[in-house]
Amino acid sequence: MEGKKTVAFHTLGCKLNYSETSAISKLMEVEGFEKRKFDEVADVYVINTCSVTENADKECRHLVRRIQRQSPSSLVVITGCYAQLKPTEIASIPGVDLVLGAAEKFNIATHLKELSKGDSAKICSCDIEQVT
Structure with missing residues (x-):
C-alpha cells in the first residue's frame, strides 16, 4: 500500500470489543493509517467479532x-x-484476507505488511489456552 493508507472498523458484541477496537484504531493511526467510517471506501476493513450468538456470526x-x-x-x-x-x-x-486470534489482534499493522489482495486468507491464531 502506497501513500496514505486508510482503515475502517466495525465492532460486533460486547463493551470489551468496543474498547479493543478503539485501542486497535489508535495503534493503526500511529502506524500511519487514516481512519474512515465503515460505509466509506478504505484500504483495509477490520471487523472485531463476537461469537456469543449465531446472529453475530x-x-x-x-x-x-x-x-x-x-x-x-x-x-x-x-x-x-x-x-x-x-x-x-x-x-x-x-473476501477475507486475514484472521487474527486474541493473541494477534493488536498486531494488525505488522501482519498487513505481509499481505496482498488475492492471496489465500492468512490465519494467525493459537489455542485459547495459550493466550495470556
Missing part, C-alpha cells in the same frame, strides 16, 4: 460480502471471539 459474513461489493480491492481483517474460535471457517469466507 451471520452479521460478520454479511459485512464481508458488503465490503466485497463496495470495495473489492480492499483488505478484510477479522478479529475477536469468532476469529479465535473458528478461524478456519472465517478464512473460507470469500
Whole structure:
C-alpha cells in the first residue's frame, strides 16, 4: 500500500470489543493509517467479532460480502471471539484476507505488511489456552 493508507472498523458484541477496537484504531493511526467510517471506501476493513450468538456470526459474513461489493480491492481483517474460535471457517469466507486470534489482534499493522489482495486468507491464531 502506497501513500496514505486508510482503515475502517466495525465492532460486533460486547463493551470489551468496543474498547479493543478503539485501542486497535489508535495503534493503526500511529502506524500511519487514516481512519474512515465503515460505509466509506478504505484500504483495509477490520471487523472485531463476537461469537456469543449465531446472529453475530451471520452479521460478520454479511459485512464481508458488503465490503466485497463496495470495495473489492480492499483488505478484510477479522478479529475477536469468532476469529479465535473458528478461524478456519472465517478464512473460507470469500473476501477475507486475514484472521487474527486474541493473541494477534493488536498486531494488525505488522501482519498487513505481509499481505496482498488475492492471496489465500492468512490465519494467525493459537489455542485459547495459550493466550495470556
